[in-house]
Amino acid sequence: MRGRRYLLVRSVPFVVSTLLAVGGCDLLHKEPSSTVPAPAKDSERRAAADSIDAARLRAAASEPQNWLTHGGTYAEQRFSPLDQINDGNVQKLGLAWSYDTNTTRGLEATPLVVDGVIYTTGSWSIVYAIDARNGNELWKYDPQVPRETGPKACCDVVNRGVALYKGKVFVGTLDGRLVALDAGNGKPVWEVVTVDQSRPYTITGAPRVVEGKVIIGNGGAELGVRGYVSAYDSDTGKMAWRFYTVPGDPSQPFESPALERAARTWKGGEWWKVGGGGTVWDSMAYDPDLHLLYIGTGNGSPWSRFVRSPGGGDNLYLSSILALNPTNGELVWYYQETPGDTWDFTATQHIILAELPIKGRLRKVILHAPKNGFFYVIDRQTGELLSAEKFVEATWADRVDLKTGRPVLAKGTDYRDKTVVVKPSPHGAHNWQPMSFNPKTGLVYIPTHDIPMIFGVNHKWKYRPGHWNTGTDFTLIKEVPRNLVAGALLAWDPVRQKEVWRAPYKGPWNGGTLTTAGNLVFQGTADGRFVAYRADNGTKLWEAPSGSGIVAAPVTYSVDGEQYVAVMAGWGGAFALAAGDAAAAAGNNHPIGRLLTFKLNGAATLPAAQKPRPPLPATAAPKVAHAVITKGEDLYAIHCQVCHGSGATSGGVLPDLRYVAPAVQASINSIVLDGALRGNGMPAFRDVMNEDDVAAILAYVQQRAADAAK
Ligand code: CA
Secondary structure: OOOOOOOOOOOOOOOOOOOOEOOOHHHHHOOOOOOOOOOOOHHHHHHHHHOOOHHHHHOHHHOOOOEOOOOOOOOOOOEEOOOOOOOOOHHHEEEEEEEEOOOOOOOOOOOEEEOOEEEEEOHHHOEEEEEOOOOOEEEEEOOOOOHHHHHHOOOOOOOOOOEEEOOEEEEEOOOOEEEEEEOOOOOEEEEEEOOOOOOOOEOOOOOEEEOOEEEEOOEOOOOOOEOEEEEEEOOOOOEEEEEEOOOOOOOOOOOOHHHHHHHOOOOOOOHHHHOEEOOOOOOEEEEOOOOEEEEEOOOEEOOOHHHHOOOOOOOOOOOEEEEEOOOOOOEEEEEEOOOOOOOOOOOOOOEEEEEEEEOOEEEEEEEEOOOOOEEEEEEOOOOOEEEEEEOOOOOOEEEEEOOOOEEEEOOOOOOOOOOEEEOOOOOOOOOOOOOEEEOOOOEEEEEEEEOOEEEOEOOOOOOOOOOOOOOEOHHHOOOOOHHHOEEEEEEEEOOOOEEEEEEEEOOOOOOOEEEEOOOEEEEEOOOOEEEEEEOOOOOEEEEEEOOOOOOOOOEEEEEOOEEEEEEEEOOOOHHHHHOOHHHHHHOOOOOOOEEEEEEEOOOOOOOOOOOOOOOOOOOOOOOOOHHHHHHHHHHHHHHOHHHHOHHHOOOOOOOOHHHHHHHHHHHHHHHHOOOOOHHHOOOOOOOOOOHHHHHHHHHHHHHHHHHHHO
């Protein structure tokens, strides 16, 4: 074992300002309207969804009994005015019902709720319609994503939810399709392929509907793609516009003037062959008054700028917030958070729109806590940076200069000719797990991660289509020990740019957050609990077991005058797959997928949890030369750990190879080299490895099994 043991990757006083307001100022005072019974018939459900139009989406805050769009409203605050469940009675919260998805991969969706029907998604982009009062399944739609698509997804076969508009449910599928379903019966109405399926594009993000257009992005920059966002007519599926976030092949014409400007910031290299990155894989928000659609863009592809754009440059529009005109997709302004990104620092994290008093003046702002560890407050009309402070330890930059809007890089972080330990890691100080903003407390509730990463350039890197292409040296990452990582829920004052309270956890990769007018914050945890805190001071008020680690964000809704809180429970995602021992230690690593729904005095019983994994049987160490083991260790780090876990230790989602190695020895070459288990999502590696390589990996895994069983 080499000396270095680090991480893999990928993928905070108290001020309540009475001036704080949100999109609709009256939303704090609305009572839940008395709701009609959940529509039992297809035609009733279709009719309920039919009336969701542009006006209703714009005024989503005025119907708190529903959750009509991904972030609750276009402002994406994930704040609910419902307060029947509150800091005085949350101790009486109990399970109302649970719905089993029968899946064992990560669940990341935010459910939508309309008039007593829940629309949500699970692994492999499956869509579920569920009666919000009792958990009865109304319909289920399986887009039949080919399992061979799995390895294209850096970070699990997840999906973060649907959009609703005029009687249709819209879902982006892992293999790059956008599908419109009849909300009544779940039957497809239209379907369009939004990506070049010969490239490693995936869709995991939730669509949004703006002015009758369905907006969808995609991911894939770890393997190598060019990022873009597209808009489709919600009636017909016809594409209305597409905006590429990074320049393509410079010998071809530019798709937009914005890209012509961007191309001047890419220097040397042949990034377009890999793709360049800048994928729009998650966050969006919309301001109807300013008529601006905000999107967050991802990291560079490959990660390392030293190989992607060796002449340097900012590499626009990587790691940026872009304000687009939703009518035609033209760029209005941009703010780049990590110029020349070389650390997988995406800006795809949840974008929140709020109105805050900044230096005595009420400003329309964006609140953003991207992977890079700084909390940004940006004027959303102009893109002007108003403030930026670290919300976790961030070693790559000293500060952000407010005059230039640029980070001041820390000394000694250039990893061109040496290895450098950097915080945050590619898992991010905050990743896709949505944060929330409570206008009553004035605080933002951020699921944070404290994880280091060791960076070095892979000087032998060459583009390998269909595999990971980061340009960094993964052999530096042997194991992710649990004592190197931490995670906490952080309550952050965005005006004073200060931490107000925190709730530390056993490890990172806890769930997204929901905050309510009942002075509550809800969050699921990696270690398998669902917790409620007092929003103003962080006192833990209640918790319940969830049977599985939770990474998704909760929602709340009301049916028949009764308030419910619902969350998808299912351990998975990038850290759960890749972080090995640290993931196993942080998470309830026996994932079983469920939608859990709670109400006051709920008395349902949580179905039995899966049995813990048995201890490893005693295994003899392989009789091979030590050099073979170390070769296998390097190859495992390069090809295997992003899915099966660093250090040959599974974080609980995919098979732990230490357990399965004996059973598959005879067929190992057909599995690893020729793709015998393609149908399960295990790719073929014949183009990058040979039999000797596979034997070395097997020997390394056997050695790890023998070590663990000692
Ligand atoms: Ca990434």
